Amino acid sequence: MKIQGKTALVTGASRGIGRAIALELAQQGIRRLLLVARNRQRLAEVAAEIERQGVLVVTLVLDLTQIVGVNIAIARAWRSYGPIDLLVNCAGVAHQAPFLESKLQNLQEEIATNLMGMYTMTRLIGRRMAARREGTIVNVSSLMGKVAAPTMASYSATKFGIVGFTQALRGELAPQNIRVMALLPSLTDTDMARGLQLFRWVLPMTPQQVAKVLVAKLEKNSSEILVGWQSHLAIWCQRFFPSLLEKVLRIVAPLSLSRSKSFGEIANRQQATGNRKGFWRIVLDFGFFRSNIQTFDKGFDQGLKDKFPD
Known part of the structure; x- marks a missing residue:
């Protein structure tokens, strides 16, 4: 996918990987960005930074768990700002705890945001892309969507779910000329990750590194994008050892x-x-x-x- 002159919608755009992806898309020539997040102030700060690069920006302050509000906002945005060529589902939350000590409300939040939020946005945008027979969808999973780790059982379950959802959707939407990709970064230095207890022997990446890899891979026919040598090593070990x-x-x-x-x-x-x-x-x-x-x-x-x- 050539992003120059295109319109993209990025969820979770106020911080972390989502913010970095939005900035990288702007630097590489995207025409218009629709930024989605819950935090109005942070979203405005990101929008101002992108607008200085001459990119058209629309901010949508949305909670993806509120399905009715999301439906209305996306319908209005599509009518007002034209077709969306690229959807990046990056919104997510993570809670860490030994499973037997975990809280149901944390699990419900992870499922609601990581899975249901992605499902809602993909369904709304995907139907419109299918009508045009054109589009690209990127679902941000994690290395933990391939290799589950202790203390992250519920988070890993949602990220495995994203990988499976993406794989199924890829086959379904291929006849409509819609590409569906999964992005699988390993530990990344974000606000969300900084609230977690550190996994020893793991080197964190920067959000900028993740964003650059994604944008570079958009032009290639990649189905899953592993980011960082640690991700490749972990997958290799899982396969052979x-x-x-x-x-x-x-x-x-x-x-x-x-x-x-x-x-x-x-x-x-x-x-x-x-x-x-x-x-x-x-x-x-x-x-x-x-x-x-x-x-x-x-x-x-x-x-x-x-x-x-x-």
Whole structure:
């Protein structure tokens, strides 16, 4: 898809990956952007930044869980601002907890936003794209939509759901000349991620890195877009060494949410001290090599024996 001169709608556009995608689309020549989010002030700030680049911007302050309001807003936007060529479903929430300690209301919020919000927006825009027989839909999932991790069971379930939804929709909408893609970034330095307890041994990406990869891949016929070498490594391990990957995930996952430091705490400390060796500082902070390297070595050796017996 050539984005120059096109119109795109991005949900979750007020912060994080959604914001970065909107800015990258503007830099690469999109004609008009419809930005959707709940936070009016943040949305206005992003819109002002994009407008300085000469891009037409429309802000839609919407809660995607309010289906009637979303239906009305999208119908009006389509009539007023013309066809939408690209839909990026990026709105999402994440809650972290051991499953047996998790709260039902958090699960309901994740399902309502990550799945039902995406479903509602895709249905509204997809029908109109099908009538025109043209369009591109990008659903932002996560590496956790392929590799589930301890303490993130409900979040992983919604992200797996996005991958499955995208795969099914790709086949359904292909005859209408609509491309459907899944974006699967690994841990990214966003406000949402900073509220989570850090997974040891995981290098966070920037939202800008994720956005650049997506925009570059739009011109190619990609069905799933993995972002970052860690994502490719995890998928490779899952395919060839699944038992080893499970052991590694148990090691890197927060052992105790009450004792673990959050990603935000570590990142803020690095910014305050000007530390540029974030990975090694994180490794030392969590005592990975001090307490877990022997467990990892044993798991790795056993994984090799399982796959390549004498």
